Amino acid sequence: MNCIEAKVGLLPGAQYPNLKKAMxxxxxxxxxxxxxxxxxxxxxxxxxGALPLFILGPCVLESEEFVWKMARSLKAICTHLRLPFVFxxxxxKANRTxxxxxxxxxxxxxxxxxxEIGRELCVPVTTDxxxxxxxxxxxxxxxILQIPAFLCRQTDLIEAAARTGRVVNVKKGQFLAPxxxxxxxxxxxxxxxxxxxxxxxxVTFGYNNLVADMRSLYWIREQGFRVVFDATHSVQRPGxxxxxxxxxxxxxxxxxxxxxxxxxxxxxxxxxEDPSKALSDGPNQVPLxxxxxxxxxxxxxxxxxxx
Numbered sequence: 001m002n003c004i005e006a007k008v009g010l011l012p013g014a015q016y017p018n019l020k021k022a023m024x025x026x027x028x029x030x031x032x033x034x035x036x037x038x039x040x041x042x043x044x045x046x047x048x049g050a051l052p053l054f055i056l057g058p059c060v061l062e063s064e065e066f067v068w069k070m071a072r073s074l075k076a077i078c079t080h081l082r083l084p085f086v087f088x089x090x091x092x093k094a095n096r097t098x099x100x101x102x103x104x105x106x107x108x109x110x111x112x113x114x115x116e117i118g119r120e121l122c123v124p125v126t127t128d129x130x131x132x133x134x135x136x137x138x139x140x141x142x143x144i145l146q147i148p149a150f151l152c153r154q155t156d157l158i159e160a161a162a163r164t165g166r167v168v169n170v171k172k173g174q175f176l177a178p179x180x181x182x183x184x185x186x187x188x189x190x191x192x193x194x195x196x197x198x199x200x201x202x203v204t205f206g207y208n209n210l211v212a213d214m215r216s217l218y219w220i221r222e223q224g225f226r227v228v229f230d231a232t233h234s235v236q237r238p239g240x241x242x243x244x245x246x247x248x249x250x251x252x253x254x255x256x257x258x259x260x261x262x263x264x265x266x267x268x269x270x271x272x273e274d275p276s277k278a279l280s281d282g283p284n285q286v287p288l289x290x291x292x293x294x295x296x297x298x299x300x301x302x303x304x305x306x307x
Contacts, residue, residue, distance in 0.1 A: 027263040027305055027306055028218070028221055028222075028263055031221055031222055031224070033048055033221075033224065033226060034048070035047065035048040035049045036048055036167070036195060036197060036226050037195075038053075038086065038124050038143055038144060038167050038195075039118075039123075039124035039143045042122040043118060043122050043123060043124050043143070044124075045084035045085070045086065045124055046084065047197060047226050047228070047265050047266055048226050048265045049084075051083060051084055051299065051302070052083075052260060052264075052265065052266050052267060052298060052299060052302045053084050053085070053086065053228070053265065053266035053267075054078070054083060054084070054085040054086070054266060054267055054268075054269065054295060054298075055085070055086045055088050055126060055228065055266060055267070055268040055269070056074050056078075056085050056086070056087065056088065056268075056269055056270075056271060056291070057070060057071070057074065057087050057088035057089045057270065057271065058070050058089050058270060058271065058272050058278065058285070059089070059090060059270050059272070059278060059279075059280040059281040059285060060089060060090045060091075060279055060280040060281075061089045061090065061091055061105055061110050061113060061114075062278075062279050064113055067089050067113060067114075067117070068113075068117065069273075070089075070271075070272075070273070070288070071087050071117045071121055071123070072121065073273075073288060074087060074271070074291075075087075075121045075123060077291060077292050077295065078295070080292075081292065081295055081296060081299070083295060083299060085123065086123065086124045086125065086126050086143070086144060087114070087117060087118070087121070087123050087124070087125050087126070088125070088126045088127065088146075088268075088270075089110075089114065089127060090110075090127055090128055090280075091105060091106055091107055091109070091110020091111060091114075091127055092106060092107065092110070092130065107129075107134050107137050107138060108137065110127065111127065111137065111138050111140070111141040111142060112141065114127055114141055114142060115140070115141030115142065118141070118143065124143035124144065125141070125142055125143055125144075126142060126143060126144035126145070126146055126169065127142055127145075127146060128145075128146040128147070128148050128171075129145050129146065129147070129157070129161065130148065130151065130157070131157065131160075132156050132157055132159070132160030133160075135157065135160040135161045135164060136160060136164065139161075139164035139165070139166050142166065143166065143167060144166065144167045144168070144169050145161045145164065145166050145167070145168050145169070146168075146169045146170075146171065146199075147161060147168065147169065147170045147171060148171055149171035149172060149173045149174055149201055149233075150173065152170050152171060152172060152173045152176065152184060153173065153176075153183075153184070155187060158170075158184065158187045158188060158191065159187070159191045161193070162187075162188050162191035162192055162193035162196075163191055163192060163193075166195075167195045167196065167197075168188060168193055168195070168196040168197075169196070169197055169198075169199055169228070170184055170188075170196065170197075170198050170199070171198075171199045171201055171230070171233075172198055172199060172200055172201065172216075172220075174201070174202060174203055174204045174210060174238075175203075175204060176203075178200075178213075178215070178216040178219035178220050179219060179223070181198050181220055181223065181225060182223050184198075185198075185223070185225060196225075196226075197225065197226035197227065197228060197265070198220050198225055198226070198227050198228070199227070199228045199229070199230050199268055200212070200216050200217060200220065200227060200228070200229050200230065200234075200259075200264075201230035201233040201234050201268075202230075202233065202234035202235075202236070203216075204238075208237050208238055208239050209237055209238075210233075210234060210235075210236055210237075210238070212229075212234040212255050212258075212259070214258055214259060214262040217229060217259060217262045217263060217264050218262065218263065221263065226265045227264055227265055228264060228265060228266040228267065228268050229255070229256065229259035229260075229264040229266075229267050229268065230267075230268040231252040231253070231255050231256035231259065231267055231268065231269050231286075232247075232249070232252045232268070232269055232270040232281070232284045232285055232286065233268075233270075233281075233284065234252075234255055235247045235248045235249060235251045235252050235255065235284050236281070236284055237283075246283050247281070247283040247284035248283070248284075249275060249283050249284045249285060249286065252269065252284065252285075252286050253286065253290075253294050256269065256294065256298055257297065257298065257301060260298045260301045260302050260305070261301055261305055263305065267298060269286055269291070269294075270284065270285045270286070271285055271286045271287070271288050271291050272285045272286075272287070272288060273287075273288045273289075274287070275287055
């Protein structure tokens with residue numbers, strides 16, 4: 001038994017008795033939506049079902065050995081807790097603050113690794129794409145194509161992702177109001193995509209700071225769209241470290257609990273075995289050893305607010 005399994009083993013039973021009584025969509029009366037299916041066969045999960053969907057993984061593929069170790073640890077955690085999850089990692093951090101910062105191992109190698117993880121561990125995988133060409137390449141391996149927040153209005157990129165037939169996750173830009181996602185949804189549908197959702201990741205608040213407005217989750221859902229909350233990017237302080245982004249990772253679990261109580265369909269959490277040594281976004285990531293207890297608590301909150 002490794003340290004992660006031991007940590008999980010301390011949790012009470014991985015049973016959620018409230019789920020039998022839960023009405024998965026009743027937290028938003030009059031705004032009920034059918035679950036969104038992601039993946040296929042043994043990899044299939046649902047966004048908007050009786051359980052919250054968790055999108056989990058490190059910020060960037062630091063190495064093939066590292067990302068496999070993280071994926072196996074997360075698979076063990078979520079299997080024990082009987083929770084659906086999607087594994088995420090970026091093959092290219094294209095918007096790093098400094099030109100000297102680590103970016104990743106590229107679309108071809110990165111998507112190959114993620115695709116192999118998905119097949120071997122029977123888990124859907126996701127990564128962010130930055131150009132129409134990358135969207136087409138990534139779609140060969142990836143279940144959910146993520147549109148980065150800074151690129152959420154780029155029509156060519158949205159069109160390319162939509163036309164792949166994959167599920168699309170659009171990160172809401174830090175400069176957009178919740179109501180603005182309706183225009184993005186119209187683009188996706190115009191290009192033939194009905195399987196999409198939005199991720200709230202905070203809004204710019206002055207310089208080097210973001211705030212997470214929980215009202216946004218309701219307003220996005222009110223428009224008829226599934227919504228995920230990004231707990232770790234919402235605590236970023238963009239450029240706050242001079243030549244790098246800083247953040248308040250200790251607040252990520254706090255915001256995650258608030259978002260689940262507010263009614264989001266899923267939670268996006270970046271995690272690392274040692275955030276202090278992470279090659280990207282270390283200050284915002286949740287330590288892996290803390291993740292089992294956090295996921296358990298979020299699932300209980302999700303069930304409670306749907307009683």
